[in-house]
Amino acid sequence: xxxxxxxxxxxxxxxxxxGELKTLLSAFCVGGFICMIGQGFTDLYAYLLPETEESMxxxxxxxxxxxxxxxxxxxxxxxxxxxxxxxxxxIPITGFANSIAxxxxxxxxxxxxxxxxxxxxxxxxxxxxxxxVSSVIVGxxxxxxxxx
Amino acid sequence: xxxxxxxxxYGKVFLVGGAVCLIGQLLINKTKMxxxxxxxxxxxxxxxxxAVGVFGYIKEWxxxxxxIPITGFGSSLAxxxxxGSKISLFHAVTFGLASVSAGLTAAIVFGFLxxxxxxxxxKKL
Numbered sequence: 001x002x003x004x005x006x007x008x009x010x011x012x013x014x015x016x017x018x019g020e021l022k023t024l025l026s027a028f029c030v031g032g033f034i035c036m037i038g039q040g041f042t043d044l045y046a047y048l049l050p051e052t053e054e055s056m057x058x059x060x061x062x063x064x065x066x067x068x069x070x071x072x073x074x075x076x077x078x079x080x081x082x083x084x085x086x087x088x089x090x091i092p093i094t095g096f097a098n099s100i101a102x103x104x105x106x107x108x109x110x111x112x113x114x115x116x117x118x119x120x121x122x123x124x125x126x127x128x129x130x131x132x133v134s135s136v137i138v139g140x141x142x143x144x145x146x147x148x
Numbered sequence: 149x150x151x152x153x154x155x156x157x158y159g160k161v162f163l164v165g166g167a168v169c170l171i172g173q174l175l176i177n178k179t180k181m182x183x184x185x186x187x188x189x190x191x192x193x194x195x196x197x198x199a200v201g202v203f204g205y206i207k208e209w210x211x212x213x214x215x216i217p218i219t220g221f222g223s224s225l226a227x228x229x230x231x232g233s234k235i236s237l238f239h240a241v242t243f244g245l246a247s248v249s250a251g252l253t254a255a256i257v258f259g260f261l262x263x264x265x266x267x268x269x270x271k272k273l
Binding site: 035104132 | 157158161162163164165166167168169170171172173174175176177183184186187188190191192195198199211212213215216217218219220221222224225226228229230232233234236237239240241243244245247248250251252253254255256258259260261262263264265266267268
């Protein structure tokens with residue numbers, strides 16, 4: 001029998017190496033490519049809606065990318081991209097959409113409320129909580145600085 | 149804009165966006181972080197960059213390369229809070245979430261609809 005530590009070493013020694021350079025390169029290329037698509041939508045919306053303020057163009061771009069991420073998840077394409085791209089598909093906003101749509105689909109069989117609706121936040125929940133709490137902290141600190 | 153200016157601009161977007169994801173992949177390879185941890189880490193990264201005032205400079209150079217990754221989500225949260233802090237404490241603590249309401253609404257509604265329409269395929273292991 002092997003102890004825990006020993007077993008971990010054994011696994012890391014014998015598990016097939018994924019080729020670190022390859023994973024880094026594919027993450028870089030896929031991530032960069034997704035961002036270029038996002039820039040494309042930003043430029044397109046800025047061209048179509050010239051009077052619109054920048055923040056709304058950004059919001060429209062996010063919504064479009066989220067739609068694409070969710071739709072690709074539905075068709076099962078995003079998982080295929082993810083198995084190659086790793087962080088290149090997780091970090092862009094499309095990956096955030098995937099992190100909501102994917103568990104929602106998977107747990108739908110456990111019911112709409114306790115399956116789909118509850119489990120859709122398995123990954124997004126921590127992200128949203130972190131974001132809201134940190135934005136409150138930032139806002140409070142800036143307010144204190146503004147008042148003092 | 150000339151055609152070569154577009155190539156330069158989109159090249160920068162590709163570089164910055166690629167670099168962010170490369171750092172993420174490095175973290176995954178080195179620490180075996182899960183995707184939830186990666187997303188939280190980069191979100192906080194965006195919040196901090198915005199709070200210290202660096203995010204705007206990166207955005208000016210790299211455009212969507214820094215706003216499309218989840219760092220952009222964090223930046224919007226912090227930027228909303230900072231804008232709100234100029235009005236009152238109430239706005240300072242509520243404007244963060246308000247500024248990402250479009251993205252959050254889209255993510256929840258599209259995620260919900262996709263799960264209603266599509267059936268999850270059994271995963272190949």
